[in-house]
Amino acid sequence: DYVDASAHLRAVAMSLVLLAIIITALKVGKPQGSVLYGGPVSGHTAFAFCFATQVYLLVQQTSYAWLATGMAVAVAVMVAQLRLHDRTHRVRTVLYGAGLGILVPLLVFSLLARPS
16 A cells, blocks of 8 residues: 655645644634633644644554554643643543544545555
């Protein structure tokens, strides 16, 4: 299964742009928090889990996939924990961010970086 490297790059870029648009749309005009602080979804957590999902999708066929993915997930979990520890978000908003951060790259990669 051959996948063009530029397809992966496009999928990574599109995931980040789409996630930024979704998070901004969810946060603009909401009474709780602002675009950069608080709000209905943890943007930091969403981007951290987006990164971890992208790492998994890019290295899943390699011999070091478990190590790279494990490290990326560990960083994402630390980001989520820090958002809770600083009381910037509640558990629900952190979970929403993690879910969004996982689903967006899965969807984008399935559309843009399919094996030919």
